Amino acid sequence: GADQVFVYDKPELARFAIEPYTNVFEDHILKNKPSSILVGATTVGRQLAPRVAARMHTGLTADCTILKMDENTDLNQIRPAFGGNIMAHIKTPNHRPQMATVRYKIMNAPERKEEADGEVVVCEVAPERLESHVEVLDIVKKPKEESIENADVLVVAGRGVKSEQDLAMLEELADMLHGQLACTRPLVEAGLMPAKKQIGLSGRTVRPKLIITCGVSGAVQFTAGMDHSDQIVAINTDPQAPIFQTANYCVVGDLYDVIPPLMEKIRAQKGA
Template sequence: MSDVLAVAEHRRGNLRDVSFELVTAGAELAGDGDLHLAIIGGDVDAFAEELSLDGVDAIHTIAEGDEFNHDVYVQAVTALYEELGPDYVLMGNTVNGLDYAPAVAEGLGIPLVTDAIGLENDGSLVVTREMYASKVESTVEVDADNAAVTIRSAEWEPTEAAGEPAIEAFDFELDESRVRSRVAGFEEVGGGDVDITDADVLVSVGRGIEEEENLELVQNLADALGATLSSSRPIVDNGWLPKDRQVGQSGKVVTPKFYIAVGISGAVQHVAGMKGAENIVAINTDPDAPIFDIADYGIVGDLFDVVPELIEQFE
C-alpha cells in the first residue's frame, strides 16, 4: 500500500493521453493507498471534471498559467509533495515530464527512474525499463522509501471509467522571482501539416515501398480511408517524408484506432511507437516478419498487389 501523486499533462487546451494512462499506472501502484492527481495550469476545473476517474481519490487543482512552465511545475509539484507526503510521484516520460521531473527529484532529494514500462510494489518499488533500443528489458529496484518515476506513453491502458474523487484547489505561494521563462507561443516543426499522434487512422509505410515515387500509392490508400500517412524510420532517413511523420522510439508514439503497416517488418524500435494502437493491420511479403506477432490482421502479399485492391474496395 502506497500513496501516489500523479501529475496530469495538457497542451493547448486539451489533456494529453498520458494523463489518463497515469491514472491507470498510479492506481496500480497505489493499491489500497491513495492516488492523488495534480492539475497545474490551464482550465483546471474542466480538466478536473475529465479526470474524475475510477481509482483517483483526490484531485488538486493549481491555477497557475495556461501552458506548461518548468519553473511553475517544479514549485507546484514540490509544494504539493511536501503537503501530501506521498511515497511516489508519477509523471509522463514526455518532453514536458522529462523537463521538470529531474528538478523535482533533485530538489526533494529522492531518486528518479525514467521511461518506465512496468511498475511493481511488493515492499519496494521495482521498475521495468527497456534498454538497447528496446531489445532488452531490465528491472530496477529502488532502494528508497520515496521516488519519482516517469512512465512511457501507451504502455498502460487509459482509464475511462468515471469516479468520484474529491476536488480541491491547492494554494501555495509561487515565488515569481524563480519563474524565469514564459510560453510565447507554439510553432509546428517538420512541416507541421499534421499531428500523427491525434490521428484515428494511420497508414504507415516502410522500406518495402522501395522507391520514393511509390509513396503516392500508399498516400492514395490513406486518402481512400480518410487516414493520415506516417512511416518507419528508413523513410524519414531517406528524406522521403518529414521527421514529424515518423513512428517509433526515435519518432512519435501513436495510439490510433487503426494502424495499417505497409511494407514494415516490425523492428523493435518501430513497434515501441505503435503497439498501443487498438487495431493493427500488417501487409508484408514475409510471413515471418515480426510485425505479424503484434498484428490483429495480417496480409501476406506484395504491397504493390494488395494496396491497389484495397484502394478499389474502399473507393
C-alpha cells in the first residue's frame, strides 16, 4: 500500500554501517524534504535515528506508543514517561523533519494488497558518501532461538511468582498451550529469568493471540508492552490489581488454586 518506495541499492549498503547509512538517510531527507519520519525501534533503528536527527538538527521521540497527525502536519508523539507514571505528549513545531521511533507490534499491520500499485524510485548518492571508517573483521551468526515477540500464546510470570517451582508449573502450562513463558522486570532482576523473556517498556513488545498473566500487578511499563494482545487473561490475588483494567478475563485467586485445575482441563480435552 505504499505510494512510493525509495531504494538506494549499493554493495556498500549490503550490511548495516552507521556512517554510510546516515549519509544516505540525510541525502534522502535533503532531496525529498519529508515532514515526518518514523523509524522502527530495532537494534539498527535505535542507532540510526538519533544520528540522523542530530545531523538534521531536529528532535527525536523514542518508543512512541501513539501517533496522531494534526491538519497543519504537526505530529503528536505520545509515549510513557517517568517510569510510566505519565503519558508524555511531544510536538516538534519549529523543526522539520519530525522524527520518532516506534516499537515492534505497537500498531496494526495494514491489510495486504495482492496487486502492487506503488512506485519504486531508484536513488543515487555520491560514492564518497558510502565510505565507512569502521572495518568489519568478522561476522559470527547467532544460533536461531524462539523469541517471545513471535509467539501466539504467552504465559507471563509476575512479581507474585516467588520460586522456581512456580515457574516450572507455568512453563508446563505454556508448553501445553504450544506457547512460551515470559516474565516481568522483577523476575529478571531476581535472576529467575533472562532479560530476553521480559515484557514491557524496558523489555519486549508482544502481541500474541492469547496472553495469561500470573501474579502480574499490571504497571503501565508492563501493560504498554502487551495491551494490544487479542485475548488477555489475568490471574491475581488482589481484586484491585491494575492488570484487571486491561484484561478481557479476570480471575481473582491464588496460582495454585487456578493453574492446576486449568491444566487438568487442558489434559482432559487433549485426551478426548
